[in-house]
Amino acid sequence: MYTRLVRWIDDRLMVSPLWRDMADHPVPAHVNPSERVSAFVYCFGGVTFLLIIAQFITGMFLAMYYVPDIVNSYNSTKYLMHHVLFGLQLLSMHNWGSSLIIIMVTLHMLRIYWMGVYKKPRELNWLVGVTLLILILAFGFTGYLLPWDEKAYFATQVGVSFAKYVPFIGPALQKILSGGNNIGAATLTRFFAIHVLFLPALLIAFLGLHFLMIRRQGITGPY
Amino acid sequence: MAGKRPQRAGWTRRDFFNWVLNVVMGIIAILVAIPALGVAITPAFQNPAPTWVNLGAATGLQQSSVQAGTGGVGTVVKAPYSYIEVDHWAKLPAADYAYLRYIGGSCQFFILSPICTHLGCHVNWIQADNQFHCPCHGSVYTIDGLNVSGPAPLPLGVFRWKMVGPDVWIARESTFTHAHQRMVEAPAQPCLKEA
Known part of the structure; x- marks a missing residue:
């Protein structure tokens, strides 16, 4: 049944070769943890990607209950935690997942740095990678405000205040970030839009570039 | 590497690793899916008091x-x-x-x-x-x-x-x-x- 379905699709679109090209793509022995356990350091980037997929899925379902509005965001989050089946678990997965991503992406960057992977010919991919790191940190910063509790409010107050120390444009930048003179309704909608619309679009685009460049240039080593 | 796969002679090392990979990925997928679906289908089980x-x-x-x-x-x-x-x-x-x-x-x-x-x-x-x-x-x-x-x-x-x-x-x-x-x-x- 399954093979017949695959054959039916392949007769029309020939997708199997594309998939086989990805799934059967050989990796060198030095990056294969089943050959040498220490090669697990090459998995940090892949683990980050898996966690990002999990964040996408949990985030989409969280959005079924979340309202980006100063009157209802706290109440809707509380409702999700206490009155929705597995709501607390889903929220916790998204919450813990964000911390795990930042840990994994930092480890990934440290491996790239220590192994000197950023050197020619991979400078462009290093730049894309640093952009991805900034995007992920922005995800964490904007997502932190969304429950609109005390911790979220004051963490954002502090974070946005950093912006005013930027030379010349600082005060304007702070106002643009918070959508007004202080943290309020406009900040919440702004952060929500950035968190669920702008950043995911940018993240997908840059992840695509990241993976295309890896396929083009291959994996570094062995050392 | 299409075409270079070993002949299916029973349970190969590659088969074993594929199996392990599929099972682990499947478990992760289920762990994500359970709370996600739970949240989605909650309204079917809610009957608010008047x-x-x-x-x-x-x-x-x-x-x-x-x-x-x-x-x-x-x-x-x-x-x-x-x-x-x-x-x-x-x-x-x-x-x-x-x-x-x-x-x-x-x-x-x-x-x-x-x-x-x-x-x-x-x-x-x-x-x-x-x-x-x-x-x-x-x-x-x-x-x-x-x-x-x-x-x-x-x-x-x-x-x-x-x-x-x-x-x-x-x-x-x-x-x-x-x-x-x-x-x-x-x-x-x-x-x-x-x-």
Whole structure:
């Protein structure tokens, strides 16, 4: 049944070769943890990607209950935690997942740095990678405000205040970030839009570039 | 590396690793899917309790119904009420009205929902015809809320009610008509007074 379905699709679109090209793509022995356990350091980037997929899925379902509005965001989050089946678990997965991503992406960057992977010919991919790191940190910063509790409010107050120390444009930048003179309704909608619309679009685009460049240039080593 | 795969000679190392990979990925997928689906299907298992709202003093309601009727028999009057609507996480001040009639006896009040059972418009009480007319698609109900003409599939809903001190309180349900729903063959004036 399954093979017949695959054959039916392949007769029309020939997708199997594309998939086989990805799934059967050989990796060198030095990056294969089943050959040498220490090669697990090459998995940090892949683990980050898996966690990002999990964040996408949990985030989409969280959005079924979340309202980006100063009157209802706290109440809707509380409702999700206490009155929705597995709501607390889903929220916790998204919450813990964000911390795990930042840990994994930092480890990934440290491996790239220590192994000197950023050197020619991979400078462009290093730049894309640093952009991805900034995007992920922005995800964490904007997502932190969304429950609109005390911790979220004051963490954002502090974070946005950093912006005013930027030379010349600082005060304007702070106002643009918070959508007004202080943290309020406009900040919440702004952060929500950035968190669920702008950043995911940018993240997908840059992840695509990241993976295309890896396929083009291959994996570094062995050392 | 299509074409270079080893011949299927039983359980190879590659097969084993593929199997392990698939199982681990499957477990991760299930762990993500369980809470995600749980959140999505929660509404199917939720049955919110009714909101009890105050219609006002029973003596006043009785008086206005009897005054609107003839010969000491009460007729239908609008009984407006306001309340705090609890919609999941949102709490909003809201207002609506019920159609109340003093029927005497042990049941005292017969309180109808104004929501047409066809598509949810508010029906109008037409005193001259002794009927409720729906302005949207012309459904007609008797004074007891029984559907006699037009597209309405069911009689008007009846509010359960109770006395709290001197006041009449009605149970605003989370159903389509906000009241106890009746079948077509339901009694004309079910007494839904609660002790």
